[in-house]
Amino acid sequence: MSLARRTFLLRLGHTGLAALTLASGLLPRFARAEEARPAFMATAVADALKALGVGNPAKSDAISFKAPDIAENGAAVPVEVESTLPKTRSILLLVEKNPHVMSASFQFREGTDPYVATRVKVAESSVIHAVVTTDDGAFYTTRLVKVTLGGCGG
Amino acid sequence: MSDPMRIRAVANGDKVEVKILMSHVMETGQRKDADGAVVPAHYIVKVVGTCNGREVLSADWGPSVSKNPYLSFRFKGGAKGDKVKITWTDTAGEQRSDEVSVG
Known part of the structure; x- marks a missing residue:
């Protein structure tokens, strides 16, 4: 073991203890901060959809899904989804290779366009699923986004 | 206290186009700081948009929405002067609302 590694581990031990002391004082806050929504805890697209009660979406060309082919910065990948499917209720974004897929x-509501644009983190090159739920079932389309710099740094 | 959101709501034909830039760390809880300690998760979980008190959009977010989130949507039934209000709630129970008039 190199000296640098030893020093690092020692420091890790100290900060670990400090963090523990700190955490005990702030326990209610941390308890609340813990993710409890099953869909957002899922590690596979199928599991996340199941948790949301969305069964077997069908592939559809009626969803326009814009995302870059190559993202230089995985921390902020612009995505834009628009559905032309009648009675669209919701749009879901799932990043297949993220630690938790549900984004x-x-x-x-009535009168709101089935359209949304936002930015998501993509940890590594991944297929992104845009799932649209309607009164007549669920539909999806996908885009592959290649990431040259990971999105883990937030 | 968190910084205010930047909201633009513009009437375009029979629709109102809303663009929002929020100020939030969106910490995933997966990241470690320089000392190797896990940075606790802290992210927006819920966003609600209303127009004159009528809900037009609601969203559930996880930690993989980008830091300082951007969101854009559009709705019918709004006109110049209407109040568009956006509210977010995060994992720490903090809440922030900001309101603009449709221009």
């Missing part, structure tokens, strides 16, 4: 869900 966001948007629910549209």
